[in-house]
Amino acid sequence: MSDAIEHQHHPFLQHHFEDLGQQHEASTLGMWFFLTTEILFFGGVLCAYWIYRIMYPEAWGVAGELQNTLAGGINTLVLIISSLTMALAVRNAQLGSRMGTVAMLIATLIFGSVFLGIKSYEYHAHYVEGLFPGTAWHWNEIPALAPKVKLFMVFYWSMTGLHALHMIIGAGLLLWFIWRAWKGHFGPEYYGPVEVMGLYWHFVDIVWIFLFPFLYLIPHFKVPHV
Amino acid sequence: MSEHVQPQPHDPAPHVHVTPMSTYLLVFGALAIGTLLTWFASTVDLGMWNTPIALLIATTKACLVILFFMHVIHSTRLTWVVVIASFLWLGVLFVLTFADYLTRLWAIY
Numbered sequence: 648m649s650d651a652i653e654h655q656h657h658p659f660l661q662h663h664f665e666d667l668g669q670q671h672e673a674s675t676l677g678m679w680f681f682l683t684t685e686i687l688f689f690g691g692v693l694c695a696y697w698i699y700r701i702m703y704p705e706a707w708g709v710a711g712e713l714q715n716t717l718a719g720g721i722n723t724l725v726l727i728i729s730s731l732t733m734a735l736a737v738r739n740a741q742l743g744s745r746m747g748t749v750a751m752l753i754a755t756l757i758f759g760s761v762f763l764g765i766k767s768y769e770y771h772a773h774y775v776e777g778l779f780p781g782t783a784w785h786w787n788e789i790p791a792l793a794p795k796v797k798l799f800m801v802f803y804w805s806m807t808g809l810h811a812l813h814m815i816i817g818a819g820l821l822l823w824f825i826w827r828a829w830k831g832h833f834g835p836e837y838y839g840p841v842e843v844m845g846l847y848w849h850f851v852d853i854v855w856i857f858l859f860p861f862l863y864l865i866p867h868f869k870v871p872h873v
Numbered sequence: 874m875s876e877h878v879q880p881q882p883h884d885p886a887p888h889v890h891v892t893p894m895s896t897y898l899l900v901f902g903a904l905a906i907g908t909l910l911t912w913f914a915s916t917v918d919l920g921m922w923n924t925p926i927a928l929l930i931a932t933t934k935a936c937l938v939i940l941f942f943m944h945v946i947h948s949t950r951l952t953w954v955v956v957i958a959s960f961l962w963l964g965v966l967f968v969l970t971f972a973d974y975l976t977r978l979w980a981i982y
Contacts, residue, residue, distance in 0.1 A: 667886050667887055668886060668887045668888060670887075671887030672887070672949060672951075675948065675952060676949075676951060676952055676955065679952055679955045679956060679959075680955060682959065683955060683958070683959040683962070686959045686960070686962075686963055687959075687962060687963060687966060690963045690966050690967070691966065694966055694967055694970050694971075697967075697971075698970070698971075698974045701974075701975065716912070716915075720908065720912050723908045724905060724908055727901065727904045727905060727908065728901075730901075730904075730938065730942055731897060731898075731901040731942075733942075734892075734897050734941075734942045735897065737944075738891060738892060738894075738897070741889050741891050742891060835886060835889050836886035836887070837886075837887075838887075838889070839887065842944070845942070845943070846943055849938050849939075849942045849943045850943075852938060852942075853934075853935045853938050853939070856931050856934045856935055856938070857931050857935070859908075859911075859931075860911055860915070860927040860928075860930070860931055861927075864911060864912065864915035864927060865915055865923055865924055865927045868915075868918075868919075868923035868924050869920065869921050869923075869924070870921075870924050
């Protein structure tokens with residue numbers, strides 16, 4: 648009997664951790680280390696964007712006017728709502744509300760999908776306008792600036808594309824988490840995975856918080872520099 | 874079954890800090906207002922100030938998300954060190970790169 652009690656531990660406690668508290672701390676910290684690499688990954692692209700923005704202000708100004716600010720703005724709000732529902736999913740897991748966690752994760756997935764839907768609408772419009780660098784490129788309203796506008800669009804597609812890729816990965820993870828939450832895996836003593844999922848989702852939200860002004864709102868404004 | 878054998882929870886649970894609903898809603902409200910504000914600021918020509926203002930609003934929004942949605946405000950000091958170090962390295966990336974690119978034209982002045 649005492650033997651049975653000796654081995655009675657949480658089914659999700661990994662053998663290399665002392666207890667669930669330590670496991671929780673380790674997973675959160677590990678996720679932050681991963682997010683450090685992500686911050687520097689996106690940071691590198693942003694840094695290149697700023698250098699070219701300072702070098703080619705006229706082209707950035709023209710290219711900024713080609714963006715659909717309304718779609719970008721709505722998407723920013725949609726993503727912020729999805730961040731709120733993600734935070735509430737973690738809260739529900741902490742409080743041990745199984746259906747609450749499932750519902751908030753589903754809501755996060757829905758808002759994430761709405762974001763990707765609006766994004767694909769924008770992508771399609773840009774493609775039709777000939778703003779996709781490569782053979783599909785045929786934007787030539789200001790011939791002298793066209794190559795530099797194309798450079799802006801390279802940044803636009805790669806930055807929003809990398810962001811959308813993170814969203815798609817996040818949506819896949821959410822599906823898995825909805826299933827796990829439905830199975831009742833999470834609760835006050837074991838909500839670490841939902842917390843880590845939340846860290847990822849909020850990070851992706853933060854990336855967009857910067858991409859929205861950089862790509863849609865301020866490209867046409869002067870950058871104070873030396 | 875003898876009554877003195879109580880199943881003891883073997884594993885101390887993680888320290889749970891449940892953020893009040895009101896905090897989440899307030900932060901959400903601030904993020905939504907920030908989004909509208911940054912859009913509005915971009916419709917007004919403030920000369921050289923448009924870019925710094927947009928950066929300031931975006932940074933404030935990011936800080937709110939990191940502190941409250943990502944629970945860093947209630948995290949261990951070790952987590953704080955990692956988070957701050959991330960942005961320190963980001964700063965190194967930007968400062969050193971700009972120190973090169975933004976001063977290249979100085980040679981011809």
